[in-house]
Amino acid sequence: MVTVNESLPALRWGIIGTGLISSWFTSDITAPRKSPKANHIIQAIGSSSLEKGKSFVSQHLPTLSPSPTVYPNYQAVYDDPNVDIIYIGTPHALHKQQCLDAIAAGKHVLCEKAFTLNASEARDVLAAAAAKNVFVMEAMWTRFHPLVATLHKVLHEEKAIGDVHRVYCDFGLDIDLASLPSTSRLRDPAMGAGSLLDIGIYALTWGLLTLDPGSAEDKPDIVAAQTLRDGFDIASSFIITYPSTGRQGILTSTMQSRTPETFLRIEGTAGYILVEGPAASLPRSFSVCPKIKLGSPPEEGRKYEFEVEGKGFYFEADAAAESISQGRKENEIMPLAETVRVMEILDEIRRQGGATFPQEEAV
Ligand SMILES: NC(=O)c1ccc[n+]([C@@H]2O[C@H](COP(=O)([O-])OP(=O)(O)OC[C@H]3O[C@@H](n4cnc5c(N)ncnc54)[C@H](OP(=O)(O)O)[C@@H]3O)[C@@H](O)[C@H]2O)c1
Incomplete structure (x- = not known):
């Protein structure tokens, strides 16, 4: 009941x-x-x-x-x-x-x-x-995970690592594509196959969440490369750069190897933050670390952990x-203008990287 x-x-x-x-x-x-x-x-x-x-x-x-x-x-x-x-x-x-x-x-x-x-x-x-x-x-x-709001506060309100200038994020899965039927959504370009729309979208989301102030007008420049196989991207790598601040996001996705637990690193003028979880869609904790000093081992930093019920x-x-x-x-956490902005950036990555869907070729 x-x-x-x-x-x-x-x-x-x-x-x-x-x-x-x-x-x-x-x-x-x-x-x-x-x-x-x-x-x-x-x-x-x-x-x-x-x-x-x-x-x-x-x-x-x-x-x-x-x-x-x-x-x-x-x-x-x-x-x-x-x-x-x-x-x-x-x-x-x-x-x-x-x-x-x-x-x-x-x-x-x-x-x-x-x-x-x-x-x-x-x-x-x-x-x-x-x-x-x-x-x-x-x-x-992922945008609704409580870790995201705390990370935003630590990064942008408390400025715990100073000014953010660079972000690395990877979402990689080790998928045995050959074992899947050709009709699987992960293999069939007509169903939208490819790492970018499936998991690269999370890497992009983390880049946007950590680097920009969240305005739909703030469009970063993009440089992208994709590895295409059987008509879809098995790997996508892209750099987003904000001309006004010079901030860079180095963002990647692949279907060929699984990302280790630390999937995101955010660098600032006063230190860096490591975000961990079983996948970039599912963050569990982050650590705020001071700058690494030459000749000294990295300090562990302050850890924020988030236990959630279920998934x-x-x-x-x-x-x-x-x-x-x-x-x-x-909803203000995933506004419609932001959905369109994300899709526009994914379009640009595919324009540069070469991945297309049959539906688009027919247009
Ligand atoms: N938020 C997340 O963490 C997350 C995780 C995984 C996937 N996703 C997203 O969820 C969507 C579905 O992914 P999934 O992994 O759940 O896919 P899936 O296991 O293949 O299931 C998709 C379902 O869609 C229906 N469907 C209708 N027409 C289909 C067709 N031509 N080919 C295949 N399925 C068809 C089928 O249900 P019926 O036969 O019952 O109609 C099928 O079981 C994708 O957009 C993916 O990006 C999100």
Whole structure:
């Protein structure tokens, strides 16, 4: 039985797609928590087949009561009058049309990253959302992790390492691509395959979060290189440079080797910060270290640790619930202009690096 706290905002979710991320998201937002900020009800599941949808529920949401309605398609979820918001957990190439379909049915949307294949698609979605007056947010869950707000304070308010001038961030996974079917979203360019939109987007996000003041007008210069294989990028490396300050972000993604725990280093005039976690999407701690002195071993620095219950997908879900309960159409932690800015930078990296999607070539 779902325990409902009447004083908290509530959202009835319709889930589109029953793959990996939908399993993480739904089990995480429905698990009991010490201090929930919202009530999340999984109202409906849309899948390519009834059998697959039901198996998803029995595998990942076995104790939910009432059990979600399972539909053998996505449209029925958009049309369900008991659904408030659609969570889109399908390959990136499908996001635009699914967002448009959900919005046309008058539903709010939380759409997985990458929000769309490119900035043009993202703008189309946002125009439709504005016309229908519904809430839309990109599910870049890492931005909602409590570590990010503390890091921002330590970096930009306390100026614990002085002026930030350079950032290194890597998101690498060791993926045995040959063992995956050619239809896998990780291999199929028509589904948006490639390291950049899958994981490079996190490296870019950390670069933007730590280097810039967060204004959508503040566009860094970009120099990028990509390694293409079988029609998609298996590695992307890019440097973002802010002309006004000279700050640099050296940001990378690869499908060929896993990044060690320390995935991010932020350098300043008075020291540096190391951010650790199992992946760049999932930070766990950071250490603020003084400058390394020539001839002396590096000092350990002050460590900030963040234990979260479950995986932490509920931070973004709670934020969506709060914004919607206040009648807002976007959330200030992942604003729509920032989603478009991220997509524009990814477009520029691909323009320089050479990765394209078949949908774009046909245009
Ligand atoms: N936030 C994160 O940490 C995180 C982690 C992983 C992935 N993601 C994002 O989530 C999205 C989905 O990734 P995933 O790893 O969950 O993918 P996945 O395991 O392959 O699942 C995708 C699901 O989408 C549905 N789908 C519909 N048409 C499809 C098609 N033509 N090919 C493949 N699947 C199709 C399928 O569900 P049905 O058959 O039930 O319709 C499938 O199970 C991506 O945009 C990815 O970037 C985010």
